[in-house]
Amino acid sequence: MATAPDITAPVLPARRRRGWAAILRQAASLPRGRFGLGVLGLVVGVAVAGPFVAPHSATASIVAPFADPSRQALLGGDILGRDVLSRVLDGGWVLLLMAAAATALGVSIGTASGIAAGYLQGRPDGLIMRTVDVLLAFPQLVFALLLVSILGPKLWLVILAVGLSHAPQVARVMRAATLDVSERDFVKATELIGVKRRRIMAEEILPNLVSPLMVEIGLRLTYSIVIIAGLAFLGFGQPPPSPNWGIMINENRQGLVLNPWAVVVPAILIALLTIGASTFTDAIARVTIGIDREAEAGALPALAAGEEP
């Protein structure tokens, strides 16, 4: 049977796209991608460069509690009279690092178990997916809170808790994507020469999951930020007096009418961070959907065949 041409598909010259770098480049070239990347870059810039440019120590009291903005403290003082600006500049990188670590952990565990469930099927599939079902029954924040409140607020524990709370959701997505890829003939061709399953998963299947994987990373990063900041707000995270945008909102909300900046600035930064991350993720998703659709349509062979490698 010949492959049926899709008469509804737009005729576009096939472009070369594959791999992480190309997807990121194309996502960044979309308007929403550019916006997301810009916002993300701004907040990350503040968090990374902040500690080096902070005018004061983040832990020293230099003005009155909830002092108005002045020449000495540009954004005023917090509950203990510490400089809000310095705490804001110093309080981002830990949050970002924790979010990145939790995301890496959650996506790795989720991807590994999702591919295993989708490819191996049968008993491993049942075992993994039923575990996932149980874990999914808990809301993410509640799950993380449960772990942290039992074992105490330690940084590594927050990362572990948030990472583990991501894993089941990632596993579901990756399992579905794996089911699709496993059905393709190139996987069967590799099976037919007797290659080990572990290697098939790593070498044949994983490289074809780049698209959903990138979307998952972006999505989970966004959630990580929200959950970690939320945990910090609830008092689980770094022990005081070290600064953290989440903790700052909690500490200073009593003085909201006296010095709103102490709450508003960290809140805006967290909001921008999540908006930037999710907008850029959206751009990635759009690029990858386009790629997958073209791959399915055979990318208009006549046009594609003429493209230079």
Added chain:
Amino acid sequence: MTPPGDVRVDVQGLRIVLTGGSADVVDDVSFQVRSGELLGLVGESGSGKTTVALALLGHVRRGLEVAAGRVLVGDNDMVKASDQQLQRLRGAEVVYIPQDPASALNPTLRIGTQLKEVLQYHRQVAAAKELGDPKARLQQTLEEVGLGKIPRLLKAYPHQLSGGQQQRVVLAMAFALRPSVIVLDEPTTALDVTTQRHVLDTVRRLCSAYGVAAVYISHDLAVVGGLANTLTVMYAGKVVESGTTAAVFGRPAHPYTRRLLRAIPSPERSEVLEGIEGQPPPPTRRPRGCDFAPRCPLAAPACSDGPVPVVSLPGGHLVRCLRTELTAGPDIRRPLEISASRPEDRDAQLRVSGLSARYGAAEVLSDVSLTVGREQCVALVGESGSGKTTLARCVVGLHTSWSGQVQFRGQDLPPSAQQRRPQVLQAIQYIFQNPYTALNPRKTIGQIIEKPLHHFYSSLSRSERDERVTRVLSDVALGPDFWSRYPDQLSGGERQRVAIARALVISPDLLVCDEITSALDVSVQATIVELLRQLQAERHLSLLFITHNLALVRSIAQTVTVLSEGKVVESGPVKRVFERPENPYTIRLMEDVPKVVRGEQQPRLPAP
């Protein structure tokens, strides 16, 4: 009814370009179709035939635009018509029958609902044409397409019908309003030969009975030849030859048409298939002169100088070629001698005996026996659903629920590939039907071919491996520059060559080829089959060649096994089975194969 002979479709100088660029997708296409006439629009993938077909309905795909020309359907210019006008015309005056009936029908609606919708939506047209009561008209149409006797058809959902029945439903939808023009876009590609023939007979009967002007788009010249009154051959967006079917097939004047005809296998004799080297130029890179010149054996310097004018030959036969004086004679093909040696039993490579296979509760193969001797090619033919692919999958170890015996060199094979010894996995190689899914899109061609080499010959050094990959690439006629390319940069034919190279690189003894050319154009199919035949001889391979294309069998195999509903109905030497089939099923199958009639013979034409 309009008197016969009226021009119903008139396309003049149609040019369709990529939006925003000047690249022509279709250029200078002109043809006419009269009522009661069937025009075959022939071309390979990328020739622009579907683009032209859609233009007949006033539709251009996103990313394309009509730059010049007109498309008259009756008195309506489809290029200039407004959306409202098009809406009124489509389905009533001009209808489209797509390639895949399954995707043309809405799976969630009953057949009756979908059929009534056409009559309901165009009820004014139906009233104007005095088609009578919708219910009666519906029944009448169903009878016309041969669906009248199926009980509860209107209550059925599309998935409850067979492919042939689905296509008839689509035909019924198309003919319900007695349109004056019908556009058929490869409507039988997905059907097996017998169903295909029944559907084609219905189309021909209805077109001549109601004076419908039909445009039949196909890459399959054999099908078109038996059906069309006139032919228009397209290449790289231009019409290269047109004329009556008898003239185009009998005295093909364009080198492309001649080469295309040589690529078509014939069920009547064994011939060497000749593909066309190279690829048609994509719209962005068409040469200044004749588009076919870079691949043409007759090309002269003048051919590349500038646009080639259309030359008129006697009998309204038009051809776009400067070298017609060289193509005036008949075209001769080389006969093929396939030695029909009977395999000695001790030489059997693969022996399948008493094989029964099941999918769940359904038995798809029952008591099948088959032997492939050393250096022998056995063809396995059958309609879709006959179980031929299942048999292949049992042999290679992809389908595991079977009973019976599969022996390779006298040793019983376990059902699953995982339980088979590495020597067996290396000796039996499987080539997949669809070259678009058989290669990992994230790996380069070099990596893809190297994988099995690495697996079976891990002791080879890097340079030794590279050397073997280069050698096998050249064996399948791909240059070393393919090494670093990715599958999506390759055409279907090139991908299938890579798949063959991947199988050959570890020197197997038996190749199982599962419909390996069914996704390819005829000229590419010819090249692949010829390549396979030569490689078989050079490398002393045994082949199990599975196909639904009976004609192809004569150009490659020594023996053939015919499968029907999971049972072997006939098997024997190819020449004997094709010329003196014994089983009634085989006899019918042979009769249904569309044949290209060349030379002075006249093709079957519909009754005027």
